[in-house]
Amino acid sequence: MAKPKLSFYDVKTKKKFETDEYTVTEKNDRWFAVAQSPAGGHECWRVLGRDEAAKLAKT
Incomplete structure (x- = not known):
């Protein structure tokens, strides 16, 4: 099953982009x-919510 696209903000270029190539990571309970x-x-x-992270980690 393909991952859903998420939008990210690139701080260095100050532009938004969408991608489905990402990893879900936990750092300091976030x-x-x-x-x-x-x-x-x-x-x-x-940043992801706990429920959203659990859903995306399964895909």
């Missing part, structure tokens, strides 16, 4: 979706 920026090799992080 959940994040981490994706590579299309404009460069840096990572963009998006």
Whole structure:
């Protein structure tokens, strides 16, 4: 099953982008979706709710 697309904000280029290529990561009891920026090799992080993270981790 394909992952749903999420929108991320690239702070370095100040632009939003959507992707379905991301990983769900837990850090200090908080959940994040981490994706590579299309404009460069840096990572963009998006905060997820606990329920949303559990749902996305299964896909």
